[in-house]
Amino acid sequence: xxxxxxxxxxxxxxxxWVRGRTITAVEVVDPRSVRxxxxxxxxxxxxxxxxxxxxxxxxxxxxWLPLTxxxxxxxxxxxxxxxxxxxxxxxxxxxxLGMSGxxxxxxxxxxxxxxxxxxxxxxxxxxMPAELRFVDQRIFGGLFLTALIPTADGGPGGLAETPLPLIxxxxxxxxxxxxxxxxxxxxxxxxxxxxxxxxKRALLDQGLVSGIGNIYADEALWQARLHFARPxxxxxxxxxxxxxxxxxxxxxxxxxxxxxxxxxxxxxxxGASGYFDRSLNAYGREGQECRRCxxxxxxxxIKRDQFMNRSSYSCPVCQxxxxxxxx
DNA sequence: CGGTCCACCTGTCGGC
DNA sequence: TGCCGACAGGTGGACC
Numbered sequence: 001x002x003x004x005x006x007x008x009x010x011x012x013x014x015x016x017w018v019r020g021r022t023i024t025a026v027e028v029v030d031p032r033s034v035r036x037x038x039x040x041x042x043x044x045x046x047x048x049x050x051x052x053x054x055x056x057x058x059x060x061x062x063x064w065l066p067l068t069x070x071x072x073x074x075x076x077x078x079x080x081x082x083x084x085x086x087x088x089x090x091x092x093x094x095x096x097l098g099m100s101g102x103x104x105x106x107x108x109x110x111x112x113x114x115x116x117x118x119x120x121x122x123x124x125x126x127x128m129p130a131e132l133r134f135v136d137q138r139i140f141g142g143l144f145l146t147a148l149i150p151t152a153d154g155g156p157g158g159l160a161e162t163p164l165p166l167i168x169x170x171x172x173x174x175x176x177x178x179x180x181x182x183x184x185x186x187x188x189x190x191x192x193x194x195x196x197x198x199x200k201r202a203l204l205d206q207g208l209v210s211g212i213g214n215i216y217a218d219e220a221l222w223q224a225r226l227h228f229a230r231p232x233x234x235x236x237x238x239x240x241x242x243x244x245x246x247x248x249x250x251x252x253x254x255x256x257x258x259x260x261x262x263x264x265x266x267x268x269x270x271g272a273s274g275y276f277d278r279s280l281n282a283y284g285r286e287g288q289e290c291r292r293c294x295x296x297x298x299x300x301x302i303k304r305d306q307f308m309n310r311s312s313y314s315c316p317v318c319q320x321x322x323x324x325x326x327x
Numbered sequence: 328c329g330g331t332c333c334a335c336c337t338g339t340c341g342g343c
Numbered sequence: 344t345g346c347c348g349a350c351a352g353g354t355g356g357a358c359c
Binding site for chain 2: 098099
């Protein structure tokens with residue numbers, strides 16, 4: 001379910017349950033979910049046991065838990081965007097949810113989920129569930145240990161409560177997301193103009209701007225009235241700002257909607273609830289009336305195209321692809 | 328080097 | 344009923 005808002009909902013939910021607790025036992029139920037840990041499941045488990053969780057940090061759709069011995073203890077870290085810190089090496093438990101991953105806080109008495117892949121037992125804490133479970137149907141996501149390294153752009157940001165001057169090695173290539181206070185539109189636009197590709201492809205490129213997936217890309221394009229195949233090197237500054245603002249708006253709304261489902265014991269990553277069904281204007285609406293055109297007394301139906309081997313939804317009237325090749 | 332394609336997985340749904 | 348293909352919110356590495 002996870003694009004930026006869903007991952008951020010998970011991060012926010014997780015932090016109050018796991019920060020400061022120690023991982024006492026690790027059970028890798030399906031080794032495929034830790035395949036990105038090159039040294040194998042035993043090494044993964046052995047190195048986690050006894051580690052204390054210091055925080056939950058996000059960059060784009062990547063989520064990680066800095067562990068004991070990380071200089072992250074300096075929680076009064078300056079949230080500046082400058083990179084001038086020289087922190088010591090440290091490790092983190094990295095999580096990516098892929099297409100279907102969930103991180104759930106559960107009591108030990110709760111029966112194993114059908115697709116339970118990894119179980120982390122945590123030190124006892126008053127009123128808190130004993131287990132952090134990684135559940136994943138399609139196994140595109142996973143857990144692994146990674147080094148925390150100094151970063152060129154001032155740390156994870158991404159709405160983390162304590163931005164660290166370190167970033168997980170495996171997320172170092174990920175750009176900041178549009179909701180990140182340190183996100184630079186100027187840099188985004190400069191890099192966008194040098195690309196020779198289609199706009200949606202660029203929006204989905206996590207190295208250019210992070211957090212946007214197939215749903216929010218289509219929604220942002222619809223709201224900005226731009227076509228998914230629009231060549232990036234023809235985009236005017238105002239158009240780029242429009243689509244970025246749209247992405248920011250739709251993801252902010254989704255975040256607000258998702259936050260309410262997260263006040264219980266578990267991280268409910270059921271992104272299909274509430275928001276999506278009601279608020280989407282393009283994604284998944286093939287054959288239905290474009291709401292904007294309908295409001296203008298026009299009739300047009302949302303169409304679906306194959307783009308990048310996945311579906312793209314758009315309105316042929318208000319997001320036109322010009323025939324003469326001029327944008 | 329940047330852009331594009333495809334493998335990686337399980338499950339569900341609609342058509343025949 | 345069952346088989347089969349299409350499709351599903353992502354990513355990295357192989358390939359040009």
